[in-house]
Amino acid sequence: MLTSPAPVHRARTLADALAWRATHPHATVLAGGTDLMVFLELGSANPTSVLDLWGCTELRGISEDGRTLGALTTWTDMVRHPALPVALRDCARTVGAPQIQNRGTIGGNIVNASPAGDSLPMWLVTDATFELASVRGVRQVPASAFWLGYRKTALAPDELLVRVHLHPHAGDRLHYRKVGTRLAQAISKVVLGGRLRIEGGIVTEARVALGSVAPTPIRAHHVEAALLGKPVDPAAAAAVADDIAPIDDIRSTAAYRRTVSANVIRAWLEGEAAA
Ligand SMILES: Cc1cc2nc3c(=O)[nH]c(=O)nc-3n(C[C@H](O)[C@H](O)[C@H](O)COP(=O)(O)OP(=O)(O)OC[C@H]3O[C@@H](n4cnc5c(N)ncnc54)[C@H](O)[C@@H]3O)c2cc1C
Incomplete structure (x- = not known):
């Protein structure tokens, strides 16, 4: 484990964490540390003090009905939870490898706000809400309003992400x-989340979201519009060209990301059309 000279406050309860956060809004929050430790090693994080949430057991785990996930829920917790939709468990299974899945948390992934964060498109397509808390109170922010720009979030300096709420759409x-x-x-070079409601053979609701193709995870509104009001049409995938603005970087090229975004959406829709 890397070390830092910064003093660490180890919170055991949410109340303690929020009270300490209120008086130390510039402290660095530590959950599983799997992103933060990398930043420490790179020198891009130089905390003056650290708020360690790992001991706040009330922020850990998933409700029995699978609708409420504590911010400290790990990917392993998600993989093992029988009430979560299979696609969410599939997502958790692709993060890192077992070591990262045992330690990395959904809260860290969400607040780290990397456009390549694997879970981010899934919170968009499930219309998840994020519960943010401070000593001032609690507010619910839809995932669609949380990522404001490259690694920029709606979290205020004195707030913590405490829970993720899912609002299941049966069927x-x-x-x-x-x-x-x-x-x-x-x-990820490209990550796709999707949700379709099909009634009487017609798509009546569509959510399509992508990661790694823009400064934030994004909804593919043009694809969604092209899907609505008719049977599942794989050709709607082409509309993604109007939704994304990928860049060349060390992991991939913009051209690859454009092509692959359309391909993965088309493959998904072909599967749905044949189902
Ligand atoms: C080898 C390796 C492989 C990885 N593979 C993947 C991958 O495949 N897919 C992927 O998406 N990510 C991957 N990651 C990144 C990382 O593991 C995940 O983003 C993980 O979910 C981060 O969670 P954490 O608890 O470790 O976050 P931390 O490192 O503890 O925190 C991350 C950031 O979030 C803030 N934060 C954390 N929790 C809260 C909270 N509750 N409230 C407010 N702020 C908070 C921290 O201050 C920090 O800025 C990988 C990392 C490593 C080292």
Whole structure:
């Protein structure tokens, strides 16, 4: 484990964490540390003090009905939870490898706000809400309003992400697909989340979201519009060209991301059309 000279406050309760956060709004929050430790090693994080949440057991785990996930829920917790939709468990299974899945948390993934964060498109397509808390109170922020720009979130300096709320849409079809260099320990080149409601053979609700193709995870509104009001049409995938603004970086090229985004959406829709 890397060390830092910064003093660490180890909170055991949410109340303690929020009270300490209120008086130390510039402290760095530590959950599983799997992102933060990398930043420490790179020198891009130089905390003056650290708020360690790991001991706040009330922030850990998933409600029995699978609707409420504590911010400290790990990917392993998600993989093992029988009430969660299969696509969400599939998503958790693709994060890092077992070591990262045992330690990394959904809260860390969400607040780290990397456009390549694997879970982010899934919170968008499930219309999840994020519960943010401070000593001032609690507010619910929809996932669609949380990521404001590259690694920029709606979290105020004195707030913590405490829970994620899912609002299940019975009968809807949820999909997850990650494209990386290899099956484990790979940061996404493209990540896709999708949800379709099909009534009487007609798509009546569509959510399509992508990661790694813009400064934030994004909804593919043009694809969604092209899907509505008719049977599932794989050709709607082409509309993604109007939704994304990928860049060349060390992991991939913009051209690859454009092509692959359309391909993974088309493959998903072809599967749905044939189902
Ligand atoms: C080898 C390796 C492989 C990885 N593979 C993947 C991958 O495949 N897919 C992927 O998406 N990610 C991957 N990651 C990144 C990382 O593991 C995940 O993003 C993980 O979910 C982060 O959670 P954490 O608890 O470790 O976050 P931490 O490192 O503890 O925190 C991350 C950030 O979030 C803030 N934070 C954490 N929790 C809260 C909270 N409750 N309230 C407010 N702020 C908070 C912290 O201050 C920090 O800025 C990988 C990392 C490593 C080292």
